[in-house]
Amino acid sequence: MNKTKIALLLVPFFSLNVLAQDSLPQENPTAQVTPKLSVLDSIKSTFVHHEIANCVDQEWMKELTNQELYAEMQNDLVNVDPDVKVDYDLSTDLLKARLKEMDAKSPFNIEYNEGLENIIKSYLKNRKKSYERLMAISEYYFPMFEAALAKYDVPLEIKYLAVVESALNPHAKSRVGATGLWQFMFATGKQYKLDVSSYVDERSDPLKATEAACQYLSNMYKIFGDWDLVLASYNAGPGNVSKAIRRSGGQQNYWNIRKHLPKETAGYVPAFLATMYIYEYHKEHGIEPRRAAISYVATDTVAVKREMTFKQISDLLDIPESQIKLLNPAYKLDVVPNVKGENYYLRLPMDKVAMYTSNEDKIYAYAQIEDDKRERPYFTRKTTVTAPTQTAIASSDEKEVVNGSRLVSKTKYHTVKKGDNIGEISLKYGVSIAEVKKWNGLRNNNVMLGSKLKIVTSERVATTVVKKAPKVIKKEAPETAIASNEKTAKKEFIIPENDTPKDSEYYIVEKGDNLGTIAKKYGVTVEQIKEWNNLEESKVLFGSKLKLIRGENAPIETxxxxxxxxxxxxxxxxxxxxxxxxxxxxxxxxxxxxxxxxxxxxxxxxxxxxxxxxxxxxx
Missing domain, CATH: 3.10.350.10 (LysM domain)
Incomplete structure (x- = not known):
């Protein structure tokens, strides 16, 4: 029988076999295995959701926190000279007519002069693109500004002051330390109850800083009775404005006292009025504002009842950390603190506020779980351990012994990576910011990229429990002796492994040293050195300090x-x-x-x- 015939005979056999398999019922179909959910996913799966689109995109967030526009505005205040003529296609007669229209509906003294004309033309010639960007950012902040200004009967045009002061950047900081949208100095911020601490700087909080600015401006108007002079005092201080009035022979028009004011203030009010003009007549000059992705009124605040990190909030609410930072610029360490007697709020888009308030208990439960995972320091305390024949009082550097384990200090080194800050690092290791600064000799909260930070933590290690039979030292009445022995037998006298009663000493690691040579020098083993110093590896750094106990066979050093x-x-x-x-x-x-x-x-x-x-x- 040839190969062709064999093949023809086998075909029907295999066909019948396949048909038979197809006709059989599938008794054990492969079951789909559901992956195990993490704690975070488990909690989020129970969240009540509110389906509202989140429209804040990455580019918009970058624009709201840019430093470039602030630098340009500061440069203009110092360098733009109102007395230098600028070549730009804008007729003086048309400008005069427009300024007159603005003056008619404004409490500011908006009168034409050559200095103001030169600054307006300079901005139109050199900064059109900047104003397109600033107008988009204005859509985010101006509704909130106007609500606060109206509350204090301050002219709504004052909103343009924040454009001049900070280019609408809540993180803006001047060379002298003025901070935030309204550029408050530390002392003035404190005067108007803006909290500044290691965790919080409310000068960068848009809502609270705007409230403080309105109060300040309202108070200055009571002193000067003229909004132009109020603006000058906001920049130079009321004292400098008073001096300029006296030096000008009592004149109280800004343009008449301008030459007696500091150089920066001399260009300050013209910059404010020029900004107001460009906002009012941007269409006529071909300036097309970019559109804001979200307005401040499209956000809301929620009271936070426990300490929360931005990362925890980001993970739970599916909102980028960068967006949380944008909406909450007052929190310096990306942590919403929890301090007794203080209220701290988190600003979020409306839909995220709804999600937060609907699932508050679950959110705090997750934060507690994350907090419990943190490595925490154990604090030392004096303890008395009763041995059968003596009373041993723990020295101040001994750690508490619990359930057959003792606490030991452990030194680690953290390499600072891009995006790290001292707050996140301290949270990661369960230590305080003050301790990190102390261990590394830091005077402030700044840490350099690539530097190594010393971190000291405490961990539990197992000990060997040695139980010794009780021994009576002095004669006692039978009843007293029995009671004393029973009481002593209940306690365990715990001696750490490889420890000896000999005095320990410290050895500074020299160049060329390794654990083997050091162990030989002290008559001990490498493992003992590693245990005494909580070392996981055999590497030792030059100049580091090792705790050692000299063994009986150690060579005597003359x-x-x-x-x-x-x-x-x-x-x-x-x-x-x-x-x-x-x-x-x-x-x-x-x-x-x-x-x-x-x-x-x-x-x-x-x-x-x-x-x-x-x-x-x-x-």
Missing amino acids: KAEKAEQQIATASSVRQYLVKKGDSLFSIAKKSGVTVENIKEWNDISNENIKPGMKLKIQG
């Missing part, structure tokens, strides 16, 4: 050997001349040492160094 060692160390000291652009971090990296080493060798407490300084470097 005075002559010590002296020889000191001479060798002294001879390895060299001087480094600080160059322009150097930092302690760059010098330490270059020299193979740590920043703390350099600070200790040179007896310096901070990281401020200047070119020309001579630093001692060992090794």
